Amino acid sequence: MLNAFQEGVVVVVCVNMIAVLGMSVLTGFTRLFSFGNAGFMSIGAYTAAICSVQLHLPFPLAILCGALMAGVVAWLVGSLTIRLRGDYFLISCLGFGECVRVLFNYTKNITGGANGYSGIPYHTTAAVALFCAVLAFVVAWNFIHSRFGQSLSAIRENEVAAAANGIDVVRAKKMSFVFSAIYAGWAGGLYAHYLRHITPALFNLGKSSELIITTVLGGLGSLTGSVLGTLVVQLLPEIFRGLAEYRMLFYGIAVVVVILVRPSGLFGYREFSLTGIIRFFKKKFGRETSVQ
Amino acid sequence: MQQLVIGISIGSIYALIAPGYALVYSLLDFSNWAHGEVCMLGAYCCFMAVKVAELPFWLSCVLGVGGAVAVSLFNERFAYRRIRSNGSPNMFLMIAAMGLSTTYQNLANVIWGGKFKQMPKLFSVSSINVGGAFIGTTDLLCLALALIVLALLLYIIRKTQFGLHVRAVACAGRTAALLGVKIDRVIARVFMLAGALAGLAGILYGMKYNVYPTMGNVGLKAFVASVIGGLGSVPGAIVGAILLGLIETIASGYISSGLRDLISFSLLILILLVRPSGLMGVDVQDKA
Numbered sequence: 001m002l003n004a005f006q007e008g009v010v011v012v013v014c015v016n017m018i019a020v021l022g023m024s025v026l027t028g029f030t031r032l033f034s035f036g037n038a039g040f041m042s043i044g045a046y047t048a049a050i051c052s053v054q055l056h057l058p059f060p061l062a063i064l065c066g067a068l069m070a071g072v073v074a075w076l077v078g079s080l081t082i083r084l085r086g087d088y089f090l091i092s093c094l095g096f097g098e099c100v101r102v103l104f105n106y107t108k109n110i111t112g113g114a115n116g117y118s119g120i121p122y123h124t125t126a127a128v129a130l131f132c133a134v135l136a137f138v139v140a141w142n143f144i145h146s147r148f149g150q151s152l153s154a155i156r157e158n159e160v161a162a163a164a165n166g167i168d169v170v171r172a173k174k175m176s177f178v179f180s181a182i183y184a185g186w187a188g189g190l191y192a193h194y195l196r197h198i199t200p201a202l203f204n205l206g207k208s209s210e211l212i213i214t215t216v217l218g219g220l221g222s223l224t225g226s227v228l229g230t231l232v233v234q235l236l237p238e239i240f241r242g243l244a245e246y247r248m249l250f251y252g253i254a255v256v257v258v259i260l261v262r263p264s265g266l267f268g269y270r271e272f273s274l275t276g277i278i279r280f281f282k283k284k285f286g287r288e289t290s291v292q
Numbered sequence: 293m294q295q296l297v298i299g300i301s302i303g304s305i306y307a308l309i310a311p312g313y314a315l316v317y318s319l320l321d322f323s324n325w326a327h328g329e330v331c332m333l334g335a336y337c338c339f340m341a342v343k344v345a346e347l348p349f350w351l352s353c354v355l356g357v358g359g360a361v362a363v364s365l366f367n368e369r370f371a372y373r374r375i376r377s378n379g380s381p382n383m384f385l386m387i388a389a390m391g392l393s394t395t396y397q398n399l400a401n402v403i404w405g406g407k408f409k410q411m412p413k414l415f416s417v418s419s420i421n422v423g424g425a426f427i428g429t430t431d432l433l434c435l436a437l438a439l440i441v442l443a444l445l446l447y448i449i450r451k452t453q454f455g456l457h458v459r460a461v462a463c464a465g466r467t468a469a470l471l472g473v474k475i476d477r478v479i480a481r482v483f484m485l486a487g488a489l490a491g492l493a494g495i496l497y498g499m500k501y502n503v504y505p506t507m508g509n510v511g512l513k514a515f516v517a518s519v520i521g522g523l524g525s526v527p528g529a530i531v532g533a534i535l536l537g538l539i540e541t542i543a544s545g546y547i548s549s550g551l552r553d554l555i556s557f558s559l560l561i562l563i564l565l566v567r568p569s570g571l572m573g574v575d576v577q578d579k580a
Contacts, residue, residue, distance in 0.1 A: 031383065080565055086383065087323050091519060092564050094512070095557035102554040205509075209394060216387055249402060252395030259388045260374055 007126045008194075009238055014129035015191045016214070017230040018136045022183025023215045024226035025140055029149065030176040031156040031220075033086070035208045036077075036093030037184045039100035040070040042203035044185025045192035046104060046111055049120045052193070059123040063189040070185025071178050078174040097208055104200040116199035117192075124194035132190060136183060140223055143179065152176055156221070184211075206248075213251050217258060295545045296538065301431035303537020304438035305500070308493035309514030310521065310529035311445060312486030318462040318524035319479055322382045325389040326367055327490055328511015329396035334360030334491025335498040335507065336400060339409055353495055360491025361484045367392055368483040373476065393508065400505040408502040411495075434496045441492060442530055445485070449526055458482060462524070513540075516560045522569055 002010065019041060026032050048066030051057045057065065081092040104111045111117055143149050151172050154162040163169045192198050210233070218229020237247045309331055316324040338356025341347045347355070371388045449455040457478045460468040469475050490511075494503075497510055514533060521532025536556060544552040 033383070033386070081561070084564060087317075087386070087523070088519070088564055090386070091323070091515065092561050095516070095560045099554050099557050099561075102551065102557075106548070106550050106554070205512075209390060212387075212390065213394065216391075245402060246398070248394055249398035252391050252393075252398060255391030256371055256388055256395065259380075259384050259391065260371065 002126055009235070010126040011124055011129040011190075011194045013230060013234045014126075014133035015124075015187045015194070016211075016234055017133045017227060018190070019184050019187035019211055020214045020218070020226045020230045021136050021140045021223060022180035022187075023211045024218070024220075024223055025144065025149075025152070025183075026176050026180035027212065027215050028220040028222065028226070029144060029156060030152045030173060032173060032177065033090045033212065034093040034177070034180065035090055035205065035212070036095075036097035036100075037180060037211050038203040038205070038207035039093075039097030040074060040181040040184035041188035041191070041207065042100055042104060042198075042200060043073055044070040044188030045198050045203070046117065046188075047185070048189030049117050049192045049198060050110070052121060052123075053117075053119055059121070059193065063186060063193075066189030066192075067182045067185040070188070071182040074178045074181030075174065078177040082170060082174045082177060094205070094208070097203075097205065101200045101204060111200070114199065114201070116197050118197040120192050120196045120198070122193065122196055124190045129190060129194070132186070136186065137223065137227065140183075144223060148172070148175070153221075210248075210251075213255050216255055217251070295541050297431060299538035299541035300534060301428075301434045301500075301537070302541060303517075303534035304435050305493050305497050305510070306514045306517045306533035306537055307442060307530045308438055308489045308496070309511055310518040310533040311442075311526045312490050313511075313515050313518040314521070314524055314526050314529040315458070315482050315486055317518075318526075319458070319465075319482055320372070320376070320382075320385065322385040322389070323515065323523075324367075324486075325386065325511075326392040326396065327364075327486065328508035328514070329393045329400075330360050330364045330367070330487050330508075331490040331494035331497070331511055332400060332503075332505065332508040333363050333396060333494070334487075335411075335494030335503045336404060336409075337491070338495045339411060339498065339503050342411075343409075353492075356495045357488050357491035360494065361487040363396075364483045364487025364490065365480060368480055373479075397505055397508060404505065406505055408504045409498075410502055411498040430500050434500065437492065437496065441489065445489065446526065448485070454478070454481065513556065516556055519560060520563050 019037065023034070023037055026034055026037075044066035046066075047069040048062045051062035051065045052059060055062075077093075077096055081089055081096075084092060105114045107113070144152070151162065151167045154165065154167060155169055155172055159169055188203070191202075195202075214229045214233045215226055217233065218227070219225030233251060309327065312327050312330075313324060316322070316327070334356045337359030338352045341352030341355045342349055345352075367389075371392060372385055375384050375388055449458060457468070457473045460471070460473055461475055461478050465475060493510075493514075494507070497507060501507075513536065517533035517536040518529040519532070520536060521528030521530070536559075539559065540552050540556055543555045547555070
């Protein structure tokens with residue numbers, strides 16, 4: 001059906017989409033920036049890999065373990081750092097991500113150090129990845145539109161007002177952080193079972209900023225925007241193979257331009273939907289007829 | 293003793309970068325993530341001038357610093373000022389800075405390639421024996437230059453009219469503007485000042501180690517240093533930088549060089565938890 005290359009593209013897009021959806025909930029809806037999500041991906045990837053290689057757990061269980069582990073670590077880290085203000089929170093996440101990478105490099109007998117961890121069974125086929133991405137989207141959608149998700153948006157708009165309306169700001173922020181970490185861990189676990197060989201360097205600072213860049217490009221506050229952002233960021237370099245070297249350069253410029261010209265990203269707060277498109281065209285059509 | 297000197301010399305490079313973060317933070321309340329890349333571009337300017345244009349070394353150093361100043365000013369003019377005048381939240385400044393940093397890093401990668409480039413050695417790799425410790429001449433040069441420049445910086449901030457304006461804007465921007473301080477001009481000059489320091493640091497770092505596209509990550513360390521010292525405080529940033537340099541060297545000397553980054557980042561998180569305002573904790577009143 002698909003050749004190996006196409007399958008690889010689908011898997012990479014889906015894996016990144018899951019991580020970006022988590023990021024979108026954290027950054028787009030709660031307005032917390034984390035440079036440490038690659039760290040959570042790495043925790044998820046290593047936990048899942050060790051679970052399936054050493055403990056011989058079945059694949060879904062291994063992924064679950066990876067995601068849960070990332071969530072637990074995020075909960076612990078979040079308990080400490082979530083009260084910090086914007087910049088400080090960001091830098092502590094960055095520090096955390098780097099710590100994870102250095103630590104995995106250092107613990108040679110468990111993680112294989114800088115040489116990486118290999119021998120992971122291949123389980124993440126395109127179908128599995130696609131299923132996971134759809135599931136991730138549906139769960140995130142429901143999370144955002146639940147009462148809890150609404151309180152996240154309230155925090156984004158005005159933290160003090162949200163607190164005054166009885167929202168437990170610290171708890172909500174922490175849950176959002178844990179949510180994004182679980183997604184990152186989930187993505188990491190899937191990625192490990194696709195690559196079959198993982199190194200700590202895969203999940204470096206560059207990966208974290210790629211996740212943030214994708215989220216910003218897609219739109220801060222739009223899940224469908226994040227999906228489209230991932231498609232654009234991951235697929236364009238596959239289409240323009242020769243320009244792969246310039247990939248990150250373009251994205252860097254794109255982020256600056258988007259922030260300058262249209263700070264809310266491609267989609268802004270809007271979600272992409274069919275009725276929205278119909279309404280858009282009706283409006284346009286309506287305006288044209290009224291001019292006539 | 294040996295470790296101590298090396299530590300202080302690395303710290304002095306951090307100390308040249310860290311005040312840039314502190315100054316910008318004190319004025320604009322955001323962390324300028326592109327600062328490390330300014331430092332990298334300064335180093336490349338100097339490298340190009342000396343290797344390709346074959347200019348004398350002192351002139352290339354001036355060009356390197358000048359390049360860094362230009363880049364820093366460009367960031368301010370092109371990106372940050374527009375975002376400020378849009379009235380967007382501070383978060384967007386940070387995202388823009390991150391975008392710029394990614395852009396520059398990859399630009400350098402595209403233009404010069406990822407290879408390590410060697411700066412010409414100003415002195416032969418010699419060392420002086422002082423009381424049983426061997427001190428490299430490059431280390432000494434770093435230290436001496438950093439000392440002079442930082443003393444100058446503190447003098448500018450403390451004693452000159454420009455320094456007074458900087459402190460006024462940091463303390464209360466709107467009030468300062470009402471009293472006739474041209475805020476945009478002050479901010480532009482601060483960016484130039486920060487750029488000059490970063491450029492010098494980049495050249496020194498390049499001489500000590502190498503020049504490469506991701507060398508801007510030394511800026512992260514400098515940022516850690518300025519957080520340790522207290523974000524927004526220039527003396528704090530300098531003290532934090534020296535301290536971080538010492539701790540890193542001692543950690544890699546006595547524990548393990550692999551764990552060096554782990555230690556400095558755990559220190560960062562620890563400081564943030566125990567004393568978020570940093571060692572030289574500053575109130576809003578006396579930033580800068």
